[in-house]
Amino acid sequence: MDDNLTFEQWYQDLTAKEQEMMRRGCRILLSRTFLIKAKERELFGFFARNTSHMETYFAPMGYTMFLERDYGIIMLRDRQEEKVEAQETAAVNKKIFSIRESVIYCALAWIFMDRMGSSLDRAIPIRPDVLTRTLEQFGIGAGFRTEFNKTQIADALKSLQRFSLVEVKGTLGDEECVLVLYPTLLFGLDLKSMEKLISQKKDSYLAYFAGAPAGSESDQETEADEASDEEGSEDFE
Structure with a gap:
């Protein structure tokens, strides 16, 4: 996928299967924080290949998507420092x-x-x-x-x-x-x-x-x- 595309352009270029994978992976991350390669290999691969666009997707919610390749983990982290500067309400992921x-x-x-x-x-x-x-x-x-x-x-x-x-x-x-x-x-x-x-x-x-x-x-x-x-x-x- 081309990282120079806007999120909207990138999303429109996805196949129906990929769009469903994105929605399913987002639900998992928002409900339980982690995507695990050992458990959800296909979803992990999709999100790992499209990190920059998924960062764009989660940013307005107050989250950064963190990829730890060695451990096969993708997780959401609260953007605490950015929220302090912007005086936003923290989206606590705890x-x-x-x-x-x-x-x-x-x-x-x-x-x-x-x-x-x-x-x-x-x-x-x-x-x-x-x-x-x-x-x-x-x-x-x-x-x-x-x-x-x-x-x-x-x-x-x-x-x-x-x-x-x-x-x-x-x-x-x-x-x-x-x-x-x-x-x-x-x-x-x-x-x-x-x-x-x-x-x-x-x-x-x-x-x-x-x-x-x-x-x-x-x-x-x-x-x-x-x-x-x-x-x-x-x-x-």
């Missing part, structure tokens, strides 16, 4: 995760970094018990051992899955269940942020995952939920 979601996010990211090797853009499948062992290394002791913990962790994974950070294939507790980890895990929180998160929030995690018997709610759990909404949550961007 998700505030609860304590439970934040610690599971960090555990999955650590697993991904440990296993990614030289192929940075690949998805990494793991068994759920790998996540269990990693949580135990954090000193949390949570896992899929009781229905109570399994349900809570399943809910957290469902939230992370909405942003293409992980994909749950199957049902937790089933022998065939697999968690697919994506390189996007490395772009929500950097390594220093993860270390800070674990060190600062460990007591909250311990309290949260201490939990009550299956089917009941303790005062401790309720307090942890309130903390996650008010001061224990983390920004994802």
Whole structure:
């Protein structure tokens, strides 16, 4: 495609299939921030080939489209500096995760970094018990051992899955269940942020995952939920 064309000229030159790919890719980026080569190879290729025109498309919304070829990721970023200069209202592209979601996010990211090797853009499948062992290394002791913990962790994974950070294939507790980890895990929180998160929030995690018997709610759990909404949550961007 010719980068000298205006966006309107470029769009008119697209085939019907390409126009549909653009619309579908934009919906994905606006709803979950990321396009992943390992998951949406054709869409990733289209957007990677047409970066300048897609930048033009997203600019009025307050976003910059960022292409990370090595990791096979395209993501939207908030144009904070430009908005400050123009005194515009920021289009915030963030998700505030609860304590439970934040610690599971960090555990999955650590697993991904440990296993990614030289192929940075690949998805990494793991068994759920790998996540269990990693949580135990954090000193949390949570896992899929009781229905109570399994349900809570399943809910957290469902939230992370909405942003293409992980994909749950199957049902937790089933022998065939697999968690697919994506390189996007490395772009929500950097390594220093993860270390800070674990060190600062460990007591909250311990309290949260201490939990009550299956089917009941303790005062401790309720307090942890309130903390996650008010001061224990983390920004994802």
